[in-house]
Amino acid sequence: MNLAEAIIRKNVEKHPLKSAIGFKKKDGKWKELSWNKFSEIIFKTANALKESGISENDKVAIYADNSAEWMIFDLAILSIGAITVPIYSTNNTEQAEFILKDSGAKSVLVGSQAQYDSCLEILKKESTDLKSIIISKKAVWIKKEFSSFYLEDFIAKSSAEFQFSEKKEDDTATIIYTSGTTGNPKGVMLPHTNFIKICDAHFEFFKFKNFEDEVSLAFLPLTHVFERSWSLLCLYGGARVYFLEDSKDIAKALVEVKPTMMCVVPRFLQKVYAGVLEKAEEGSSLKKKIFNWALETGKETAEFKRTEKSIPFGLKAKETVADLLVFSKIKEKLGGRLWFIPCGGASLSPEVTQFFESVDIHVTVGYGLTETTATLTAFPLTNFEHGSCGKPLPGVELRIGNHDEIQAKGNGIMKGYYNRPEETEKVFTQDGWFKTGDAGKFDENGNLFITDRIKDLMKTSNGKYIAPQMIENLLTNNNYISQITLIAEGRQFVSALIVPNFEFLKDYLSKKNIPFTSWEDIVKKKEIIDFYKEKINELQHQVSDFEKVKKFTLMPSEFEISSGEITPTLKVKRNVVMKKYADLIEEMY
Template sequence: MNLAEVIIKKNVEKHPLKSAVGFKKKDAGWKELSWNKLSEIIYKTANSLKNMGIEENDRVTIYADNSAEWVIFDLAIMSIGAITVPIYSTNNQEQAEFILKDSGSKMVLVGNQIQYDACLSILQKEETELKSIIISKKAVWIKKEFSSFYLEDFIAKSSSKLEFTPREKDDTATIIYTSGTTGNPKGVVIPHGNFINVFNAHFEYYQFKNFEEELSLAFLPLTHVFERSWSLLCLYGGARVYFLEDPKDIAKELVEVKPTMMCTVPRFLQKVFAGVLDKAEEGSPLKKKIFGWALQNGKQTAEYKRTGSKIPFGLKAKETIANLLVYSKIKEKLGGRLWFIPCGGASLSPEVTQFFESVDIHITVGYGLTETTATLTAFPFRNFVHGTCGKALPGVELRIGENDEIQAKGNGIMKGYYNQPEETRKVFTEDGWFKTGDAGKIDAEGNLTITDRLKDLMKTSNGKYIAPQMIENLLTNNNFIQQIVLIAEGKQFVSALIVPNFEFLKDYLKKNSISFTNWEEIVHKKEIIDFYKEKIKEIQQPLSDFEKVKKFTLMPAEFEISSGEITPTLKVKRNIVLKKYADIIEKMY
C-alpha cells in the first residue's frame, strides 16, 4: 500500500522504456525520462535520504517550483516511509519557517536562491529541527559548511536498488498545509490509502480508454493537493506528465508540449473564454457571423454528446466545417490536442463550460478540498449539468447539514490536522461526517451545486444575504475584469474593489486615443470609470437589485501573493484585503 511503490513498480514492469516525465532544460528544450530511468533516480534519492538519517515517519519538506526533481523527491520520501511536507514556492521566509517548525521537518529540498537563503537562515536557528538543505539546481550559490548539498551530488554515490518500506493504508504519506485565507495554515494529514482509493475511484468513474497514451502538463503548483493528486494519478495510470516550472509560460508551452489533459483553475478558462470572445468581436462582420454560426452548431452538437444521443447527419457535416473554420484555431492556441480538463478551486459559470464543450474540450468541473484528498464530485462524461460541480465519485457520500453545509464521508477524508486535535474535532460531526465549510444543495440526480463558503456569506445592514463568489465569478467572466472583491457585510449596499485586466484595458486606451501615463492615473479617469460602470451594469442584469454592485473602486495593480493579498492558488484573502484597503472602502460609503 506504499503509494510510491504502487506507482513505480507496476509501470516499470509494464513499460520500462516508455516516457514517464518531461522537463525543460535551459536552452535545450523539453527532455524526458523513461520509467526505468525515473525509478533509478528515485531509488538513488531514497537511499541518499536514508544515508542522511531520514527514517520512517520523519518529515521532509519540498519548497520549490514545479519540476521533475519535485516529484522525484516526493516519491523518494514516500518510498522509505517518510512524510512529504510541501511548501508553496511563493511563500516567504516567515511562512516557510512556520511550516518547517510546525511539521518538525529534518530536511528540505529547495529550487532557487531565495528559497535556499530563507532555509539557510532557518537552519542556523537553535530551535529548529531542520538539519540539511538539498538544492535542485547548481545555479544556486550555497554554503556547503551548513549541511547544504546539490541534489546531483547528494545522490551520486547511492545505490539504484531499493527495498520499499511497507506502509498500511492509514500510514501518513503527506502533510499538506492549507493556504490559509485566515490565520495560520493547518497541516492536513493524508495517508497512502487515500491517494490510491481516490485514484481508483477516478478510473472507475471515467473508464478512460488508452489512458497510458495521455500527456498532462502540470502548471498549477504541485504543493496544492489538486495538481499533486492529478499528476500522481496520471503517473499511477501510466500517462506522461510534463512539469512546467514557471506558470507564466503556460501559453507558450501549451503549443510546444501539446498536452491532451491538464488540470486548471477557473481563472485560466475564464481568460481563454474572454480572449476568444474579444478576438471575435474585433473581426469583420463576416467573421463575426461565421463565429456565431460555428458556436451555435457547437452548442447543439455538445448537447447531443452530453446526453449520449446520436448526432444528426446534417449537424455532423456543419460541425466538420465549423471545426475547420473556427474550433481548430481556438484549440491550436491550447496545443491542438487538449480534450479533458479537470477544473476546481472555485465556481465556474455555465457559459464557460458550454463554450468549451462546443469546441469539443470536456471541462470536468469538480469539487473537493485538501482535507478530502481533492475530488469529492466531478462532471461525468454524460448527463452532467452545467452550473453544478457534478456527482459524487465512487466511495464518496454527501449530505447537506445544518445551514446548508455540505458534509462528506469516504475514503479520501483526511486523518485530521497535524498536532491539532481540537481543530480536527471542530470539522467533524458527532457521527463522523466531515464538515466542508461550504454551503450547497444536491438535486434529485445527485448533482452538487455550491452556493458559497459559509464563512464568506455576507449580510447587509438591510438584512439581505449576499453570496459573493457567485457575483464575483459573474463579473470576472468579463475580459476587462481581472480580480474583484465584494464588500457587503454590515453595509447598506454592495460595493467592490475591482482590478482591471490591464492587457485588455491597454488595447481599449489605444483604440480610443486615451493617453497612457500610469495605471494610478488611468483608474481615476472619468471616461474609464464610466466605461466600467456601463460594463458592470450590463453584466449584472440577471442579479436581484440587492445583489448588484452599486459603487466600486478601480485598483491600479493586481492583488499579489507576495503581499499576502491572495493565496498561491489565487484565492483572495478577503480579511487581509478588507483591512489593507479599509480607507478606500470607507470612501465608497
C-alpha cells in the same frame, strides 16, 4: 500499500522504456525520462535520504517551483515511508519557517536562490529540526559548510537497488499546509491509501480508454493538493507528465508539449473564454457571423454528446465545417490535442463550460478540499449538469447538514490536522462526517450545487443575504476584470474593489487614444470609470437588484501573494483586503 510503490512498480514492469515524465533543459528543449530511468533516480534519491539519516515517518519538506526534481523527491520520500511536507514556492522566509517548525521537517529540497537563502537563514537559527538543505539546481550558490548539497551530488554514490517501505492503511504520506484565507495554515494529514483510493475512484468514474497514451502538463503548483493529486493520478495510470517550472510560460508550453489533459483553475478558462470572445468581437461582420454560427453549431452538437444521443448527419457535417473554420484555431492555441480539463478551486459559470464543450474540450468541474484529498465530486464525461459541481465519486458519501453545509465521508477524508486535535474535532460531526464549510444542495439527479462558503455569506443592513462568489465569478468572466472583492456585510448595498485586467485595459487606452501616465492616474479617469460602469451593468443584467454592485473602486495594481492579499492558489483573502483598504471601502459609502 505504499503510494510510491503503487505508482512505480506496475509501470516499470508493464512498460519500462515508455516515457514517464518530461521537463525542460537549460537549452530550452524538452527531455523525457523512461519509467526505468525515472525509477532509478527515485531509488537513488530514496537511498541517499536514508543514508543521510532520514527514517520512516520523518518529515521532509519541498520548497520549490514545479520541476521533475519536485516529483522525484516526493516519490523518494514516500518510498522510504517518510512524510512529504510541501511549501509554496511563493512563501516568504517567515511563512516557510512556520511550516518547517510546525512539521518538524529534518531536510528540505529547494529550487531557487531565494528559497535556499531563506532555508539557510532558518537553519542557522536552530529554531527548527532542520538539519540539511538539498538544492535541485546547480545554478544556486550554496554554502556547503551548512549541510547544503546539490541533489546531483547528494545521490551520486547511492545505489539504485531499493526495497519499498511497507505502509499500513492509516500511515501518513503527506502533511499539506492549507493556504487558508484566515489565520495560520494548518497541516492536513493525508494517508497513502487516500491517494490510491482516489486514483482508483477516478478510473472507475471516468472509464478512460487508453489512458497510458495521455499527456498531462503540470503547471499549477505541485504544492497544492489539486495538481499533485492529478499528476500522481496520471503517473499511477501510466500517462506521461510534463512539468512546467514557470507558469508564465504556459502559452508557449501548451504548443510545445501538446497535452491531451491538464488540470486548471477557473481563472485560466475564464481568460481563454474572454480572449476568444474579444477577438471575435474585433473581427469583421462576416467573421462575427461565422464565429456565432460555429458556436451555435458547437453548442447543439455538445448537447447531443452530453445526453448521449446520436448526432444527426447534417449536424455532424456542420460541426466539421465549424471545427475547420473556427474551433481548430482555438484548440491549436491550446496545443491542438487537449480534450479533458479537470477544473477546481473556485466556481465556474455555465457559460464557460458550455463554450469549451462547444469546441469539443470537456471541462470536468469538480469540488473538493485539501482535507478531502481533492476531488469529492466531478462532471462525468456525459450526463453532467452545467453550473453544478457534478456527482460524487465512487466511495464518497455526501450529505447536507445544518445551514445547508456539505458534509463528507469515505475515500479521501484526512486523518486530521497535524498537532491540532482541537481544530480537528471542530471540523468533524459527532457521527464522523467531515464539515466542509461550504453551503450547497443536490438536484433531483444527484448533481451537487455550491451556493457559497458559509463564512463568506454576507448579510446587508436590509437583511438580504449575498453569496459573493457567484457575483465575483460572473464579473471576472469579463476580460477587462482580473480580480474582485465584494463588500456587503452590514452595508445598505453591495460595493466592490475591482482590479482591472491591465493587459486588456492598455489595449483599450490605445484604441481610444487615451495617453498612458500611470495606473494610479488611469483608474481615476472619468472615461475609464464610466467604461467599467457600463461593463458591470451589462454583466449584471440578470442579477437581482439587491445583489448588484452599485459602487466600485478600480485598483491600480493586482492583489499579490507576497503582500498576503491572495493565497498561493489565487483566492482573495477577504479579511486582509477589507482591512488593508478600509478607507477606500468607507469612501464608497
